[in-house]
Amino acid sequence: MFDDFFNVVKLRFNGGDVDETPSFKCPRCQSPVPMDKYEELHRVCPNCNYHGRLPASERIAITVDRGTFTELDSDMISGDPIDFPEYAEKQKELRKSTGLKDAVVTGTAMIKGVKTVIGVMDSNYMMGSMGSVVGEKIARAFEYATENGLPVVLFTASGGARMQEGIVSLMQMAKTSGAVKLHSDSGGLYITVLTDPTTGGVTASFASLGDVIIAEPKILIGFAGRRVIESTMKQRLPEDFQLAEFMQEKGFVDMIVERKRMRATLGHILELHGYKGKEV
Amino acid sequence: MDEKKTAWERLKLVHTKGRPTIRDYIPLIFSDFYEMHGDRFYGDDKAVIGGIASLDGTPVTVIAQVKGRDIDENKACNFAMPLPEGYRKALRLAKQAEKFHRPVICFIDTPGAYAGVAAEERGQGEAIARNIAEFMTLRTPIISIVLGEGGSGGALALGVCDELAMLENAQYSVISPRGFASILWKDAEREEEACNIMRITAEDMVRLGVAEAVIEEPLGGAHNDLDKISENIKEYLLHKIPEKCKKDIDVLLKERYTKFRKIGEFTE
Numbered sequence: 001m002f003d004d005f006f007n008v009v010k011l012r013f014n015g016g017d018v019d020e021t022p023s024f025k026c027p028r029c030q031s032p033v034p035m036d037k038y039e040e041l042h043r044v045c046p047n048c049n050y051h052g053r054l055p056a057s058e059r060i061a062i063t064v065d066r067g068t069f070t071e072l073d074s075d076m077i078s079g080d081p082i083d084f085p086e087y088a089e090k091q092k093e094l095r096k097s098t099g100l101k102d103a104v105v106t107g108t109a110m111i112k113g114v115k116t117v118i119g120v121m122d123s124n125y126m127m128g129s130m131g132s133v134v135g136e137k138i139a140r141a142f143e144y145a146t147e148n149g150l151p152v153v154l155f156t157a158s159g160g161a162r163m164q165e166g167i168v169s170l171m172q173m174a175k176t177s178g179a180v181k182l183h184s185d186s187g188g189l190y191i192t193v194l195t196d197p198t199t200g201g202v203t204a205s206f207a208s209l210g211d212v213i214i215a216e217p218k219i220l221i222g223f224a225g226r227r228v229i230e231s232t233m234k235q236r237l238p239e240d241f242q243l244a245e246f247m248q249e250k251g252f253v254d255m256i257v258e259r260k261r262m263r264a265t266l267g268h269i270l271e272l273h274g275y276k277g278k279e280v
Numbered sequence: 281m282d283e284k285k286t287a288w289e290r291l292k293l294v295h296t297k298g299r300p301t302i303r304d305y306i307p308l309i310f311s312d313f314y315e316m317h318g319d320r321f322y323g324d325d326k327a328v329i330g331g332i333a334s335l336d337g338t339p340v341t342v343i344a345q346v347k348g349r350d351i352d353e354n355k356a357c358n359f360a361m362p363l364p365e366g367y368r369k370a371l372r373l374a375k376q377a378e379k380f381h382r383p384v385i386c387f388i389d390t391p392g393a394y395a396g397v398a399a400e401e402r403g404q405g406e407a408i409a410r411n412i413a414e415f416m417t418l419r420t421p422i423i424s425i426v427l428g429e430g431g432s433g434g435a436l437a438l439g440v441c442d443e444l445a446m447l448e449n450a451q452y453s454v455i456s457p458r459g460f461a462s463i464l465w466k467d468a469e470r471e472e473e474a475c476n477i478m479r480i481t482a483e484d485m486v487r488l489g490v491a492e493a494v495i496e497e498p499l500g501g502a503h504n505d506l507d508k509i510s511e512n513i514k515e516y517l518l519h520k521i522p523e524k525c526k527k528d529i530d531v532l533l534k535e536r537y538t539k540f541r542k543i544g545e546f547t548e
Contacts (some may be wrong), residue, residue, distance in 0.1 A: 079545030081488065082479040132544035139541065161432075161454050163464055165545075166479050167490055170454040173433060174440050174540040177409060178416040182537070185417065201454075203405030204393075204433040209413055223405035223433075224395030228459075232395060242400060252403050 026050050028218050042259055051216035051259055053196050056105040056122040059155055063263050064109035064118065071107040072117075073140055078102055078133045082166040090126075090164075100125045102133035103158070106141040111153065112267025113277030117145040121157040123197070130202055131162035135172025138206060142179035142190075151189040151275055153266055156207040160200020173205035180209045189273045191266060194221050194244065194253065208252070212269055215244035215253045216262075222247075288475045290449040291457065294428040298503040300510075302329065302344040302387050302427065308510035309517070310335055310342065316373060318365075322402065325366030326357045327390070330373040332382070335517060341377035343370045343438060344387035347428065360429075361394035364407035367437050371411050378420045383521050386438040389427040391456055393434030408437040415440035416540075417533060421524035425495070425513065426450040442524050442536050445493040445516055446482035447509070449501055452490060453480040489543050493520075 023032040029048035038045070042062060043052035054062075060069050077095070080088045095101060103125040109118050119141050121128045138154070145152045161169040180190060192210030196219035203223050215221060222242035230237055240246050247253045257265045271277060285293070293299070306313050310333035318324040330343040345362065348354030370386075377384045393404055415422060424441040430452035439452075446452065455463070457475035462468040485491035495512050498505035524532060 073548065076546050076548040079547060081545040082477075082484075084477065132546045136544050136546055163454060163460055166454055167452055167485065168488060168543060168545065170432065170436055170452075171490060171540060171543040173409075173436055174412055174416070175543065177412040178440075178537050178540055181413040181416050184413075201433055204408040204437075205412060206409070208403075208406040208409035222400055223393070223408070224400065228395045229397060229400070233397065237397065241397070250401050250403065252406055 024052070026052075044259055045218075048218065049258070050218040051196060053123045053157060055124060056100065056120040059120045060105065060107075060109070060118070062259070063153075063155075063266070064111055064116075065113065068110040069107050069118070070109070071105065072144065073106060073137050074101070076101060076133050076137060078131055078165075081132065081168040082164075084164040084166070087164040094125060098122075098124050102137070103128045103130070104134045104137050106137045108144075108150070110277075111263065111270060114267065114270040114275045115150055116270065116275075117141050117150050117152045119152070119154040121155060121195075121202075123157045123159075126162060127159035128157045128202070129159050129162035129169070130172050130176075131165040131169045132172065134158075134162075135169075135175045138176045139179040142176075142183045145188055146179075146183045146186045149186075149188070151191065151270055151273065152183065153191045153193065154206065154210070155193045155195050156198045156202055157195045158198060158200065158202035158207075160202060170201065173201050176206040177209060180206050184209070184211070189270070189275070191269060193257075193262070193266075194219060196220055199223065199225065213252070213254045214257050214262075214265070215247065215255075217244060217256055217258060219244045221253070285449070286476055287451065287478070287481050288472045290451060290481060291475050293449045293501045294451065296501065296503060298349075299347075299428060300502050300506050301347040301349055302389065303346065303349070304506055305387070305427075305510055305513065306333070306342065306344075308507065309514045310340070313342065316376075317369075319368035319372055321368060322365045325363045325369060327360050327362040327394070328366035328370055330370060335385075335514075335521065338521060339380075339382050340521070341373055341382045341384045342387070343373055343384065345390040345435075345438065347389050358394060360390045361392060362390065362434060362437075363394050363399050364402040364404050367393075367407040367411050370438060371414055374415060374418055374422075378418050381420060383421040383423065383525060384418070385517065385521075386422065386424040386441065387427050388424055388430045388435045388438050388452075390431050390434050391429050392431035392459075393437070408433045411437040412440050416537060419529050419533070421521065421527075421532060422536075423517065423520055423524065425516075426452050426491075429456075431456050440536070440540070442532060442539075443493065443520060444485070444491040445495050445520075446485050446491045447495050447502060447513075448482055448497040450482060451480040452485050453478055489539070
């Protein structure tokens with residue numbers, strides 16, 4: 001009751017123009033979307049079709065056959081390889097606030113009846129940055145897939161290497177890319193799904209190595225950040241620079257697939273590569 | 281060996297005018313260097329040179345990032361910041377080495393891969409990723425040496441190898457200390473502070489399992505005695521190349537993968 005009272009006062013105080021329902025401001029078209037509507041659309045902007053960032057758990061839920069996901073390496077947490085000030089404390093807080101252990105969740109699941117190794121990065125955890133845990137879990141996921149003759153589907157989302165782990169984070173690029181290469185040499189299929197944002201050291205390693213590279217619409221894909229490039233060039237870059245559509249035009253993305261078609265598309269591609277599905 | 285300098289003092293040293301570059305080293309370490317140009321797709325990046333040479337009679341492939349010795353040279357080689365075609369040239373030459381059973385020697389000396397529109401349009405990320413993956417299974421020995429700066433993925437694209445050596449004052453880092461300060465603290469001026477906490481020295485690399493060897497520099501740094509530092513590099517290579525060439529290639533590849541596979545710190 002008092003809450004209501006305070007809201008009314010706040011509304012009056014702010015001139016009555018405060019929207020009571022929280023809204024999401026689309027980073028592409030800048031239009032506000034009521035949060036409940038945005039979430040109902042699985043975080044896709046109804047105005048411009050920008051495909052927003054999904055928590056890993058939600059991504060898994062809309063991608064795999066219900067009840068088939070089994071997590072791998074679920075308890076792995078990061079060390080502090082270069083004794084970086086406050087890194088360990090920050091990790092502890094983040095694990096608590098996000099419910100995640102680090103920036104990637106890996107496991108096995110059925111997608112349209114096809115057993116697959118799946119990995120999903122989550123930008124809510126230190127901007128999806130890659131440190132020891134991301135590197136190790138992704139390498140293990142590929143090794144598991146190689147040993148068991150399984151395809152891999154990876155949803156990437158990352159700001160790049162995790163600065164707080166210094167050179168050790170850079171080396172994760174080699175670790176993951178090596179594991180991808182061995183999986184590839186064994187004949188395994190690897191589908192990369194680039195989601196917002198895929199940049200830096202992740203773009204320069206496993207994200208760019210898929211046999212099939214899919215991107216969600218309007219997402220950011222790049223190696224160097226826009227601000228870095230703008231400051232070197234001392235000029236503004238076009239709006240569409242480094243968006244999925246731009247990267248497809250330049251030849252680095254096979255297909256752009258909407259979220260609502262993603263599961264079906266993955267299922268078809270797996271099937272076309274000879275992985276047999278069991279109806280569940 | 282020199283008494284230990286801080287990471288910041290070494291960074292200053294590496295940036296000293298007169299620090300030898302690959303163009304100084306090649307004639308003193310190798311004979312009959314034939315430079316090869318181009319990636320066969322787009323162009324010839326001047327920030328990466330490569331070719332075939334003789335190391336005391338052994339044919340080798342040399343791939344290197346090029347720093348300039350003055351402003352004109354630096355402009356010509358884009359301050360050792362490669363474009364995607366530089367990395368693709370490196371991969372082409374590495375594949376050529378594999379075909380003709382020549383060991384590959386990579387010299388790393390870059391602040392990082394070039395960040396710009398052209399680089400993005402031609403797939404800087406893809407070019408680096410491809411090199412990392414392909415070098416991991418290249419069926420010939422690879423030795424990499426960091427001469428000065430080993431900056432980020434741009435360095436790692438020539439850094440997947442059987443053994444990595446650091447010149448004593450060289451450094452290897454996930455990003456330049458300046459970039460690090462700028463990203464983490466939004467203040468590039470805190471470069472020195474970043475430099476000293478990032479763990480980027482040769483000894484750090486050995487301790488973290490990234491490098492296996494440190495090549496001693498003459499007193500005061502490599503620029504003080506070019507002949508001596510070249511001799512030290514050559515001596516290292518003459519010792520290391522035959523050792524790696526003797527190994528069964530499948531064992532070597534397994535060890536190469538394991539070297540990178542075990543870097544990381546986590547609990548479960």
